[in-house]
Amino acid sequence: MTTRTALIVDDEPDIRELLEITLARMGIRTLTAPDLSTARQLLSEHHPHLCLTDMNLPDGCGIDLVHWIQQHTPATPVAVITAYGNMETAVESLKAGAFDFVSKPVELPRLRELVNSALKLSEPEVQTRTSRDEPGLLLGKSQDICRLRAQTRKLARSQAPVFISGESGTGKELVARMIHMQGPRREGPFVAVNCGAIPSELMESEFFGHKKGSFTGAHESKEGLFRSANGGTLFLDEVADLPLTMQVKLLRALQEKAVRPVGDTREIPVDVRILSATHKNLSALVQEGAFRQDLYYRINVIELTVPPLRNRPEDIELLAQHILQRIATEYECPPARLSPDAIERLKSYHFPGNVRELENILERAFTLCDEEEITAADLHLGSPAPEPPADENNRDPAAPASAVSLPDGAMDLESYLESIERQAIEKALEATRWNKTAAAKRLGISFRALRYRLKKLGME
Structure with missing residues (x-):
């Protein structure tokens, strides 16, 4: 040695x-x-x-x-x-x-x-692995994405806080993961948190933890996000959504490299690298007084900008193939390929939702296309949604519209829609004596779409 x-x-x-x-x-x-x-x-x-x-x-x-x-x-x-x-x-x-x-x-x-x-x-392993332009999670051959990969490799060698900016859906969390995976903390945890998804009254407990009995409902002690990420990386997504009171406490934790759980009198040292991101203009929020300037300078030591998908159309085909392969593997379906006209249609599309929108478009096209090839028409980009059947007498008996009524009061829309879909599939399978091919035809969808939905709903 x-x-x-x-x-x-x-x-x-x-x-x-x-x-x-x-x-x-x-x-x-x-x-x-x-x-x-x-x-x-x-x-x-x-x-x-x-x-x-x-x-x-x-x-x-x-x-x-x-x-x-x-x-x-x-x-x-x-x-x-x-x-x-x-x-x-x-x-x-x-x-x-x-x-x-x-x-x-x-x-x-x-x-x-x-x-x-x-x-x-x-370590030689790190030097060898990071010397090549391996795509890792950041797929693409465009100049922008190659430059971004080089920047993540360089920043992985530092412990400096990095602020990742970019539009929604560009892959800011993927960039954060790449920095973590290529650095000395790669064997430690990577903890990602959406700051806008935590209720303000629970934020201090979520970040710093709490002692058992420190407040009503604290039936057991909790270590919090900082201690969960100890020895690794804490990724603060949508950091602009932090309330001002929490910004003060976060700044102290970063400066002192220690946290004080709710209800505790002592500070606990933590070894965490901070990466943060938001799609909002953080410097403008500082000017407006909505974000603390001292915290801004603390987390924005180095800024990294993720390019929007529309600025790198040459990467779309590679990304699309990767996404389709992942969907096919996840739902155990035969892979689908994109036709030349579908590829051109995707390259000419603006993608306001960036890579996340591309994933949604391809997942929808994958489930609805009848053949092994996805055409431009299957993408439904800019096309109006199909009208429902005008003749009620032609309604498929598997359709559950009359069987399921809208619940009173508050509801979980996603769960409600899944229950409707589940009932429709069950009725179609029962009506066709559990013949999946006939059930798919009865539902007006492809066999691939039925297999996808059975996997997604856990009905296999």
Whole structure:
């Protein structure tokens, strides 16, 4: 096993000695430098696996060394030691390309976590896997998507908070997952949460957890999202929907790297990387006072923009084939292919709902097409919905309109519609003595569509 080496850059002998002892106990050989010029020479000669540098040095600034490493030895992760509470300097170092930062006085458990994460970036497996332009979850050959993949690989080597912007349905969560999967936290959990889907009164408990009996209904303790993501990544989707009161508490958790569960008197340290996203204009919300400026600068250290699907039509055919294969596998149906006219129709479509809309269009076409090939007509792009039969006497006996009445009061529309569909399929199967081919014909759908619905509704 190759001995791992770390370079410590600090002009205070006591700090250098403390860091040397700590790393030596972790089995890491250390090199030390009291200034920038010595550090540059050691970096060139020894190519260490990790660099720890103080911010204030006799012949310059720690950020100057970060810039130098980015230009000359970019494979070396560098962490900056900052003054306590100086978040502006810490954020500046992350933007310059630092892997992470640690504040003085240095907390040894936090330092060990940082060092272990940084050393994972030097593992040959990571370097080999990330050296190629593997598509992973981000499929496509367009210039925009290739650039996005390269950016995710680069950002995976950092612990800097990343803000992912883009229209709804572009795949912001996929980008977040790619950053997580390619980084040193890949073996830890990836926890995604839609901030707009959590009731405001439960938000603090959801994020930070609570102690048993801390409020009415707290029948057992809960660890919360931050602790669930400990050692991994927490993805805050639709972060713009956080209420101002929660924004304050989130900012403190990010700055202190600790959370206080509801009903508890102590803070619990957490090691979490924060990725966030929204389709809204976050800077405009800051100007309007709807989003805190200090939190905005904390989560938006690096911004990554996901391009809309209409800007990369050359990727549509590849995406469509992948989606159709996934649908066929999921519902155990024969795969369908797109006809040339269907491909051209998709390429010319605007896709206001982006990749998510493409998935919906193809899933609908897959279930409704009668052949193994999906044509442009099967896509129903811009076509009006078919009119219901005018003659009530021609209504199929399997149709449940007269059998199911609309419930009183509040209802779950999706469950209600599924119950109607389930009843129609059951009646058609009973009427045809459970002959699926005849039942599909009786329902006016393809055999593929019936198999899809049986799988979806759990009626197999």
